[in-house]
Amino acid sequence: MAISRFQRRSPLPLEWGTDTSLIWHPAEVETHYEHPVQSYCQFRQSFELPADAKASGTLSIFADSRYIVYVNGMYAGRGPCRSDPRWQYVDELPVSRLLRPGRNCIAVMVLYYGYGTGQSIDRIPALLAELNVSVPGGETILLGTNSTWLCRKADAYDSQAPRVNGCQGPIEIYDARLEREDWHLPDTAVDGWEAARQRGFRLSPFWNFVRRSIPLLEEKELDALRFVSRGVIPRLPAPSGRMHLDIIEETKGMHLIEASPLDSPWDVGSERPSPDEAEVLTYDFGRIEPGYLQLEVTGTAGTIVDVVYAEELWEGKALLNGNNNRSLDRFILAEGRQQLEVGFGWKACRYVQLRVRHVDSRPVCVHRVGLRTRRYPVAQPAAFKCSDQTLQRIWDISEHTVRICMQDAFVDSPSREQQQWMGDGRWQALYQTYYSGDGRLHRKLLEQVGQSQDWQGMTAQRYPDGHHNYPPIPSFCLHWISSFGEYLDAYGDDGLLAEWWPNIVQALRWFSGFEDEDGLLVDVPYWAYVDAGEAPLGRWPDVERGGIVTALNLLYLEAMRQAISYAGLTGDHEAEAYYKKVSNRLADSIKQTLWLPEVGVYTECLVKGVPSVLYSESANALALVVLHAAEDERSQEIYHAVFSPEAAGGAIQASPFFMLTVYRALGKLGREERMLELVLERYGPMVEAGATTVWEWWGLFYQDKQSGEVHFSSACHAWGSMPVYMFLHAILGVRSLKPGHTVVEISPRLLGGLTWAEGSIPTTCGVLAVRVERETEHALEIRLNLTVPEGVTVLSQGVSYGVGKHVVYVE
Numbered sequence: 118m119a120i121s122r123f124q125r126r127s128p129l130p131l132e133w134g135t136d137t138s139l140i141w142h143p144a145e146v147e148t149h150y151e152h153p154v155q156s157y158c159q160f161r162q163s164f165e166l167p168a169d170a171k172a173s174g175t176l177s178i179f180a181d182s183r184y185i186v187y188v189n190g191m192y193a194g195r196g197p198c199r200s201d202p203r204w205q206y207v208d209e210l211p212v213s214r215l216l217r218p219g220r221n222c223i224a225v226m227v228l229y230y231g232y233g234t235g236q237s238i239d240r241i242p243a244l245l246a247e248l249n250v251s252v253p254g255g256e257t258i259l260l261g262t263n264s265t266w267l268c269r270k271a272d273a274y275d276s277q278a279p280r281v282n283g284c285q286g287p288i289e290i291y292d293a294r295l296e297r298e299d300w301h302l303p304d305t306a307v308d309g310w311e312a313a314r315q316r317g318f319r320l321s322p323f324w325n326f327v328r329r330s331i332p333l334l335e336e337k338e339l340d341a342l343r344f345v346s347r348g349v350i351p352r353l354p355a356p357s358g359r360m361h362l363d364i365i366e367e368t369k370g371m372h373l374i375e376a377s378p379l380d381s382p383w384d385v386g387s388e389r390p391s392p393d394e395a396e397v398l399t400y401d402f403g404r405i406e407p408g409y410l411q412l413e414v415t416g417t418a419g420t421i422v423d424v425v426y427a428e429e430l431w432e433g434k435a436l437l438n439g440n441n442n443r444s445l446d447r448f449i450l451a452e453g454r455q456q457l458e459v460g461f462g463w464k465a466c467r468y469v470q471l472r473v474r475h476v477d478s479r480p481v482c483v484h485r486v487g488l489r490t491r492r493y494p495v496a497q498p499a500a501f502k503c504s505d506q507t508l509q510r511i512w513d514i515s516e517h518t519v520r521i522c523m524q525d526a527f528v529d530s531p532s533r534e535q536q537q538w539m540g541d542g543r544w545q546a547l548y549q550t551y552y553s554g555d556g557r558l559h560r561k562l563l564e565q566v567g568q569s570q571d572w573q574g575m576t577a578q579r580y581p582d583g584h585h586n587y588p589p590i591p592s593f594c595l596h597w598i599s600s601f602g603e604y605l606d607a608y609g610d611d612g613l614l615a616e617w618w619p620n621i622v623q624a625l626r627w628f629s630g631f632e633d634e635d636g637l638l639v640d641v642p643y644w645a646y647v648d649a650g651e652a653p654l655g656r657w658p659d660v661e662r663g664g665i666v667t668a669l670n671l672l673y674l675e676a677m678r679q680a681i682s683y684a685g686l687t688g689d690h691e692a693e694a695y696y697k698k699v700s701n702r703l704a705d706s707i708k709q710t711l712w713l714p715e716v717g718v719y720t721e722c723l724v725k726g727v728p729s730v731l732y733s734e735s736a737n738a739l740a741l742v743v744l745h746a747a748e749d750e751r752s753q754e755i756y757h758a759v760f761s762p763e764a765a766g767g768a769i770q771a772s773p774f775f776m777l778t779v780y781r782a783l784g785k786l787g788r789e790e791r792m793l794e795l796v797l798e799r800y801g802p803m804v805e806a807g808a809t810t811v812w813e814w815w816g817l818f819y820q821d822k823q824s825g826e827v828h829f830s831s832a833c834h835a836w837g838s839m840p841v842y843m844f845l846h847a848i849l850g851v852r853s854l855k856p857g858h859t860v861v862e863i864s865p866r867l868l869g870g871l872t873w874a875e876g877s878i879p880t881t882c883g884v885l886a887v888r889v890e891r892e893t894e895h896a897l898e899i900r901l902n903l904t905v906p907e908g909v910t911v912l913s914q915g916v917s918y919g920v921g922k923h924v925v926y927v928e
Contacts, residue, residue, distance in 0.1 A: 137261025233583015235284030773837025882908030
C-alpha cells in the first residue's frame with residue numbers, strides 16, 4: 118500500500134449541467150449574514166416528455182436543510198443524507214415509475230433551519246436538483262434548478278415553532294387550513310408563485326458535491342396495532358404560552374381510562390367535545406419504530422390535534438421534559454376528512470398520545486394512526502434463536518435496537534438525539550460485522566468524524582454537528598483511532614487507512630502533549646467521559662477530577678498499539694518504531710503506577726499522587742483487554758475482585774455502553790458463562806418490564822422521592838446491544854478469520870444450560886447458517902449443523918468444510 122502522508126486523493130465531484138444552479142426564494146437570498154430561520158418553501162417546475170415513448174430518469178437532489186420531493190403529485194423521497202458541507206452528499210432518486218408521457222411536474226418542499234443541529238451544519242438556504250431523463254432513441258433531457266423554477270413560501274407551517282431540542286429541528290406546527298392541497302400536482306394554477314433566485318456554486322459553501330456513500334433509506338407504512346386508552350385533560354387556568362411547558366403542566370391533570378383489548382384502533386371517535394378540556398387518545402405501535410407520523414382524520418376546521426410521542430408510558434402518560442425531550446407535533450385541522458403526515462422531523466416512538474382540542478361541539482373521528490418508517494436497508498440481517506425464552510427476548514430487543522438505530526448514520530438513539538456519536542458508533546460498527554456484514558455506515562462514521570478534526574488533532578465527539586455543544590470527548594477520539602483496525606479486520610483494506618493515516622498521527626500527537634515523564638496522560642482537558650457506570654442514580658466512574666485517569670490511558674495504549682499495525686500496513690517504519698517504544702513505556706507505567714495491590718484491581722484515577730479508592734468494571738475490563746494476557750496473575754486477581762459472583766458489587770458496574778468491552782475481557786479469560794450470568798442479571802429486568810428495545814441505562818424511569826418529578830432516559834440506545842454480538846460470537850461460536858467472513862472458525866458453546874441454539878450471519882458469498890444442539894440433556898457432545906455458501910470456508914475442530922450442508926460433533 119502506498120503511504121499517503123504527503124498526498125491525499127482528489128475528490129470526484131458530481132458534474133452538473135451548465136444551466137443548473139442553487140436556488141432559493143428571492144426574498145431570502147440577499148445576504149450571507151442575515152439568514153432566515155425555519156423557512157419553509159415550495160418549489161416546482163413543469164416539463165414535457167414525448168407523448169409516444171416511455172422515459173426513464175434519475176433525480177439528483179440536495180437541500181439545506183431538508184427536502185421532500187414529488188413527481189407528478191406522487192411522493193418520490195426525502196433527504197438529504199447527513200454530511201459535512203465541504204463533502205456534500207447528493208441523493209440520487211430513481212423516478213422512472215413516476216414519469217409519464219406529456220406534461221410532468223417536479224415539486225419540492227424545503228425546510229431551511231437557519232441554525233445547526235446535531236445532524237446538520239448551517240450554511241445558506243439552498244435547493245439544488247437535476248433531473249436526467251432518457252427517452253427511447255437516445256435523447257437525454259436535463260432539467261436543473263435555476264431561475265425558471267417557481268417558488269412560494271409554505272404558509273401552512275409555523276416558522277416560529279419551538280425546537281424539539283438542541284439536536285433536532287423544529288416541532289412541526291402545521292395548519293391544514295392554509296395549505297393548497299394541489300400545490301405539487303402538474304396542472305396546478307401558478308398564481309401567487311414567483312421566479313426562484315439562483316446562486317452560483319463558486320462562492321457557495323457547497324464546493325464539493327459527491328454521490329452519497331450509502332443506499333437510500335428503506336421506507337414502509339405501518340399502522341398502529343392497538344387503541345390503548347382515552348381520557349381528558351382540563352384546560353390550564355393560566356397557560357405560559359410555551360407549548361412544551363404547557364403540555365408538561367397539563368399532563369399532571371390527565372385522567373385516563375384503559376380501552377378494551379377488543380377495541381379497534383380504526384375509526385375512533387371523540388366522546389366529549391368540549392372547549393374546556395382536551396380529549397386524549399393513546400395508540401400503540403407494539404414496539405418502538407422510527408418514522409414520520411401519519412394521521413387520517415375527519416374533523417372541524419380549527420380543531421387542534423397535539424401529538425406527544427413516547428418510547429414508553431409512565432402510568433399511561435406520554436411524558437416530556439423541558440430540557441432535551443420535547444417530542445411532539447401539532448396539526449390544526451381543515452374541514453372534513455384529511456390525510457396528514459409529518460414532513461421533516463422524524464420521530465421514534467412506541468406510543469402516540471393525541472390531545473384533541475375541539476374548536477366547537479362537533480366530534481372528531483381518527484380513522485388511522487400510522488408511521489412512514491425509515492431504516493437503513495439490510496439485505497440479510499443475522500438471526501438467532503435458542504431454547505431459553507429470556508435469552509431469546511434479550512436477543513430480540515437488542516437486534517431491533519441495532520436495526521432501527523441504523524439510519525443515514527449510526528445514531529445513538531432514534532428518538533431523543535438522532536446523532537452520530539463516535540463512541541456509540543464504534544460499538545454499533547462492531548455489531549454490524551456480524552449483523553449485516555455491510556461496512557458502509559462504518560466507513561462513513563470514520564470519514565465524517567475525521568472531517569471534524571481541528572488543527573491540533575482532536576476530533577469532535579459527534580459529527581456532522583452544528584449546534585456547537587462543546588467540549589469534545591478525548592476518549593471518543595481514541596475510539597476513532599482504534600475503530601480503523603476493526604474496519605480493516607471486517608472488510609479488508611480498501612484504501613481508507615492510507616487516506617486517513619496522517620490524521621490518525623495528528624490525533625495521537627494531540628494526546629502526546631499531555632504525557633508526563635513516564636508517558637502517562639495527565640490532566641487531559643475537555644469532557645472526561647469514559648463510561649456512565651451506575652448512572653444516573655448510582656456511582657459514576659471517578660474520572661472527573663483530573664490527574665491520571667486509568668481508563669483513558671488504557672484507551673490511549675489501545676490506540677497506539679493499533680497505530681503500530683497501521684504504520685506497518687502503510688510502510689511508515691519510522692512511526693512503527695516510535696509507537697512500539699512509547700506504547701511499551703506507557704504499558705509499564707500503567708502497571709507500576711495505577712495498580713492497587715491490596716484489592717487486586719486498577720484504581721480509577723491518581724490525583725496529586727493519591728489513588729482513588731474507587732475502581733470500576735470499565736477500567737479493569739479495559740486492562741484485561743489491552744494490558745494483560747489471560748494467564749497473567751493480575752488477570753485472575755481482577756476477575757475475582759471485579760467480575761466474579763463473590764465480588765459483591767465492590768466495583769462500579771459498567772453501563773450498557775461498556776458491556777462489549779466487559780464481554781471481550783471475560784471472553785479472553787474463558788469466562789463466557791459468567792458473562793451470560795451478567796447479561797441475564799442486567800438485561801433480564803428490561804424484558805421483564807416489557808421493553809421492546811435496549812435502554813440507555815440499566816433503569817428507564819427515575820422518580821425524585823421529594824418532588825415526585827419523574828425523569829427518564831432513552832428507551833432505545835444502540836450502544837447497549839452487545840448481546841447481538843455475544844450470542845453469535847460465543848453461543849454459536851462464529852469467529853471471522855478473514856474479511857467478509859470468507860473464512861470462519863466455529864466453536865459453539867451452549868452456555869447457561871441451553872439445549873439448542875441456531876442462527877445465521879451474512880457473508881460476502883451468502884448466508885452461513887448454524888444450528889447446535891444437545892442430543893440428550895446431559896450429553897457432553899453437541900451436534901453442529903452447518904449450511905455453508907459457496908466461497909466460504911468453515912473451520913471446526915481443525916477440519917475444513919466447504920459449500921453444502923455438514924454435520925459435525927463437538928465436545
